[in-house]
Amino acid sequence: MLYTKGMPELPEVETIRIGLAKFLPGLVIADTWHDWQKSFPNAPADVARFMVNAKIIHVRRRAKVLIIELSSDYSLVIHLKMTGQLVFRGKKEFGAGHPSKSLVGDLPDKSTRVVLDFTDGSKLFFNDQRKFGWVRLLPGLEVPEIDFFKKVGPEPLEDDFTVDKFIERLEIRKNSPIKVVLLDQSVLAGVGNIYADESLFAAKIHPSTSVKDVSRLKLVSLHKNLREILNLSIKKGGSTDRNYVDAKGKKGSYLSFTQVFRKQGQPCPRCGAVIDKIRVAGRGTHICPRCQRPPATMK
DNA sequence: CACTTGACCTGTCCGC
DNA sequence: TGCGGACAGGTCAAGT
Numbered sequence: 001m002l003y004t005k006g007m008p009e010l011p012e013v014e015t016i017r018i019g020l021a022k023f024l025p026g027l028v029i030a031d032t033w034h035d036w037q038k039s040f041p042n043a044p045a046d047v048a049r050f051m052v053n054a055k056i057i058h059v060r061r062r063a064k065v066l067i068i069e070l071s072s073d074y075s076l077v078i079h080l081k082m083t084g085q086l087v088f089r090g091k092k093e094f095g096a097g098h099p100s101k102s103l104v105g106d107l108p109d110k111s112t113r114v115v116l117d118f119t120d121g122s123k124l125f126f127n128d129q130r131k132f133g134w135v136r137l138l139p140g141l142e143v144p145e146i147d148f149f150k151k152v153g154p155e156p157l158e159d160d161f162t163v164d165k166f167i168e169r170l171e172i173r174k175n176s177p178i179k180v181v182l183l184d185q186s187v188l189a190g191v192g193n194i195y196a197d198e199s200l201f202a203a204k205i206h207p208s209t210s211v212k213d214v215s216r217l218k219l220v221s222l223h224k225n226l227r228e229i230l231n232l233s234i235k236k237g238g239s240t241d242r243n244y245v246d247a248k249g250k251k252g253s254y255l256s257f258t259q260v261f262r263k264q265g266q267p268c269p270r271c272g273a274v275i276d277k278i279r280v281a282g283r284g285t286h287i288c289p290r291c292q293r294p295p296a297t298m299k
Numbered sequence: 300c301a302c303t304t305g306a307c308c309t310g311t312c313c314g315c
Numbered sequence: 316t317g318c319g320g321a322c323a324g325g326t327c328a329a330g331t
Contacts, residue, residue: 007323007324007325008325009325064325079325079326080325081324081325081326082323082324082325083323130323130324132324132325132326133325147327148326148327183324183325185325185326192324192325193323193324193325282324283324284322284323284324
């Protein structure tokens with residue numbers, strides 16, 4: 001395969017949700033299969049009772065998590081983590097030599113962990129090379145009660161996510177480096193490494209700066225840029241760094257729009273300085289050393 | 300409580 | 316060509 005790894009963040013998960021929402025509602029689950037218990041830990045008896053013969057009602061997203069609501073009042077909750085993919089194939093897309101434009105080849109393949117078979121012959125494949133992701137069947141009423149949802153922060157693209165709300169959330173961890181805070185899902189939902197680096201570059205903030213040391217003007221810029229970047233990426237179908245694909249197995253194009261992410265060694269599009277790759281809180285971090293000046297407390 | 304490290308996994312890439 | 320190790324990076328758990 002030419003593609004390798006991926007990292008679904010809010011725009012990628014939202015792109016998958018949009019795709020699945022076109023295909024899944026109305027389909028009835030006929031059978032399920034999995035090859036890795038941790039990818040789908042539910043007891044077979046519950047699967048038989050609440051999943052088989054259930055109809056898909058709706059596909060939702062919260063943070064980086066997908067929620068597929070079933071007619072049984074149970075939901076499938078899915079976290080793709082780093083390398084998870086959800087690829088839908090209609091019945092006609094299985095024949096040998098089918099001219100699929102999908103980046104993913106014949107399915108199932110060696111990274112397929114879970115398969116849902118629908119009564120019309122279509123299938124949904126959950127692929128996950130690294131086995132970090134998972135699918136869980138839960139009573140719909142219990143979904144908001146899982147630990148992750150109880151503590152996850154607000155959605156940054158909601159209309160009511162104002163500058164003041166953004167700053168209020170960031171100040172929960174005002175002494176921490178701002179990149180660490182952006183990545184903290186309990187502060188706000190859905191931001192991962194790509195969009196943290198891109199939005200901090202756009203707002204000209206060094207990722208190691210403590211929240212309390214970033215001017216209000218720059219936080220206003222960060223709020224605006226983060227939302228614009230997330231929206232643009234959704235419009236472009238997400239970022240395919242390595243193995244992210246949408247519900248039809250196609251790549252997103254946003255990565256060709258990134259300014260600094262994976263651009264180390266190349267000139268900054270704004271000032272021409274050479275983009276650097278550093279580590280912040282143990283994560284690969286891309287900056288323009290001229291546009292994003294380090295805080296005074298650093299050398 | 301805040302912060303860091305390790306665990307979960309597989310595959311790629313780089314240097315020797 | 317093979318082999319060890321770093322790296323990829325979302326989240327939770329455990330340790331400091």
